[in-house]
Amino acid sequence: METRLSGRVWKFGDDISTDHIIAGRYLGSMESNVLAEHAMENVDPNFSKKVKPGDIVVARANFGCGSSREQAPIALQALGISCVIADTFARIFYRNSINIGFLVIECPGLRDRVEEGDAITVDVSAGHVVLPSGETLAFPPYPPNILAILEAGGLVSKVRADLAGRVT
């Protein structure tokens, strides 16, 4: 697991639903690059063209609300988004993200302390975000069971390891 990452900020508001992240009309596709192309299309039709690998999505409350569609975090991950930081997440989106090894971080208040395009650094081990001013904003650490899934690289690897009786 990458524990320190830097990227440009893309800002979103409250209640960004799975319908915003990847619309129902694309769910027939099993290919992650097709999903990536249409990520966030219902908010910004050109989002996928503007994003660079490593960019960071920053939002307010209830990010990923709505459907259980795992295509939502898959689309963002395949687009090269390195992590989503929000005040709070909807639970299924949060679990789905962790399960595919995609970083999601609850850091209340960050959304209002950054501007679109700002370069920020996330330090997962230290549990803080470094703002452009050099100030840091702390976030609560992952509980051990979630950290174990992320460290294994996702739930499939974690379950495989557990079944094989190895310590991860």
Place this chain on the structure above:
Amino acid sequence: MAEKILARASGSESVRPGQIVDGQVDLLYMHEMLALAIKPFEEIGVGKVWDPAKCVVTVDHWVPPPNEQIARMHQSIREFCWAQGIERFHDVGDHGIIHQLVVERGYVHPGELVIGCDSHTNMAGAMGAFAAGIGATETAAVLATGKLWLKVPESLRVQVRGTLSRRTGAKDVILKVIQTTGDDGAAYKAVEFHGATIQAFPMNERFVLSNMTTEMGAKAGMLPSDDTTRTYLEEVGAGDAFRPVDSDPNARFLKTYDIDVDGMGPQVACPNNPANVKPIEDVIGTKIDMAFVGSCTNARIQDLRATAEILKGEMIAPRVRMIVTPASQGIYRQAVKEGLAQIFLESGATFTSSTCGPCFGGHMGVLAPKEVCISSTNRNYPGRMGSPEAQVYLASPYTVAASALYGEITDPRGL
């Protein structure tokens, strides 16, 4: 209730909110999301599903398949079920929207831990079960192990009293509740419904309540199991599985919402959030292009009867399309038998076989830009039913049908 069920599922004396438990899954149910779970399941490498007798599979999002891509998806699901010996696989023709199918076939029982790969799995909680939704990778893990980690949620109590106005029901009540809590007011929490109004609701109405706890952000939504639950289970051939499940009289809740619905009339969730709810008086006269009665939320036989009660002998308004899509093929057959299908067709509505299709903008009734739809479904975020420029109002089947007749949002009580 959540703590009791999760204690049993994790083999513990008792559990408390915040604790992380490994739950043994009593029922795992799946729709097309299974197609996405097959690869991670194979990667886990166990070969066989932990217990095929505890799995239920159907196809519901795109039925019958509208294109080759979906046909291939269905094919992979079919082959997986056959190879794994999953006998409760309900293929096209025998299908239904999964949440409806699992209750009407008697697969969900009080006190069980029920996991489904869809956000509206909460609906099964109306049977007195703990029912929560997951995604594809986690579905693969449950298929392999039969277990799922869960953080024991805090519980919220929604206490509802009062007698509703005419042609006003559970949909109007749950919209009022969502307005009160917000669309994330129950995030990570379990919601329990209590009170005289709730106890008087038949099962079909109770399903609407638990179903839309998803739109409160809830992990699970549940009702105590009682005589109504028992009778329902007997009707679907699972009477032996009844057991009473309720919270203790001294149970602690994080918060209690007391909601008085005495004399309350129809409610409507306005674009673009299910919590943007207004009494119907505030939106009467809003022009519509499409009216849809369908989805796991409100397309049971009672909803179709309500729709037919309004449409009977009338024609829907010019320049309005109406689509009626039952929640299962069982309901479809019943609607034909009772003559409801004839009423829909004679009024100018389209009556389709069961699918989730229009509710999530998949097929069979997708909205164009600028179109306005009134719908008996559950979500109205931008782009939910098609174009992000379309607008969706959520309401009861009564309100949807009345609006279809007049081409604008209409109070069904005046008809």
